[in-house]
Amino acid sequence: MDQNTPQGHTAADVRQAEADAEGPSEGIEPRAKPEGRYRFAKRAGSLLIELLVVFAGVYGAFLLDRLQEEQRDATRRTAIYQALKIDVERTKRRIQWHRDWLETKYIETIVQPYERGEQPTIVGLWLPSASQSGAWSAMVEVGVDLLDPAFIQEVESHRATVQFMMDQSNRAVQLSDTRIGPLLGEHDFYGDDGRLLLRHRWYPQLLGYLAGNADRAADSAERLEAELERRLKND
Numbered sequence: 001m002d003q004n005t006p007q008g009h010t011a012a013d014v015r016q017a018e019a020d021a022e023g024p025s026e027g028i029e030p031r032a033k034p035e036g037r038y039r040f041a042k043r044a045g046s047l048l049i050e051l052l053v054v055f056a057g058v059y060g061a062f063l064l065d066r067l068q069e070e071q072r073d074a075t076r077r078t079a080i081y082q083a084l085k086i087d088v089e090r091t092k093r094r095i096q097w098h099r100d101w102l103e104t105k106y107i108e109t110i111v112q113p114y115e116r117g118e119q120p121t122i123v124g125l126w127l128p129s130a131s132q133s134g135a136w137s138a139m140v141e142v143g144v145d146l147l148d149p150a151f152i153q154e155v156e157s158h159r160a161t162v163q164f165m166m167d168q169s170n171r172a173v174q175l176s177d178t179r180i181g182p183l184l185g186e187h188d189f190y191g192d193d194g195r196l197l198l199r200h201r202w203y204p205q206l207l208g209y210l211a212g213n214a215d216r217a218a219d220s221a222e223r224l225e226a227e228l229e230r231r232l233k234n235d
Contacts, residue, residue: 077146078235080139084155085228087136091162092221094130098169099214101128106207114196114204122189122203125176127169127210130217132162151231154224161220165213172206 106125113120136155180203183189189200196204 073146074235078232080146081228081232081235084136084139085225085232087132088158088221088225088228091130091132092218092225094128095162095165095214095217095221097128098130098165099211099218102207102211102214107211111204111207111211119190119194119196122180122184122200124181124184125173125207127173130162130166132159151227154227158220158224162217165210165217168213169210172210175206176203 105123110120110122136159180200189196191197
């Protein structure tokens with residue numbers, strides 16, 4: 001044993017003690033104390049929690065705003081459906097009046113007897129209006145973003161059917177006024193064979209055509225009313 005070695009320690013112990021006293025060798029980083037790593041992890045965890053809380057708050061506010069917007073849209077959409085249903089019911093009554101008038105005044109008194117080979121009395125044509133309101137155009141303008149394209153197309157198709165019925169009826173009334181009206185009371189519409197003169201046979205055919213238009217308009221109104229009732233129930 002070296003005489004300079006302290007009693008109870010080996011030479012290796014002495015060298016290790018001297019190395020520790022001189023500090024770490026060049027290029028070797030001292031180990032971080034466990035207490036520092038713990039404080040860093042704790043701070044990082046706190047920051048993460050804060051970020052999660054902020055994110056949850058922002059996302060919650062977004063969801064709440066979205067829910068409120070959907071509720072407002074649903075309320076507006078329901079109001080449009082209800083207003084449109086009232087408008088369709090009103091138009092439906094007008095179509096029914098138009099249809100019933102045509103049926104009782106012309107189909108039953110002219111067309112059906114004519115088809116049976118009889119000589120019905122020819123009268124001029126007059127029909128009640130089944131004109132539509134402008135409510136739908138206003139509703140589409142304020143709520144087009146709330147209604148699906150298929151439904152808008154269905155409503156437009158219905159309105160086109162009703163408008164076609166009215167346009168054809170108006171033209172038929174004008175035609176009756178110019179070609180039938182002047183002959184009433186002083187003209188025999190039937191020939192010696194008891195048949196309607198050829199130049200007048202268009203009239204019963206026209207009346208039957210108008211009745212078909214009225215049937216299609218009534219069916220269209222029925223379908224749209226049923227669709228509105230379904231949407232009001234499910235919306």
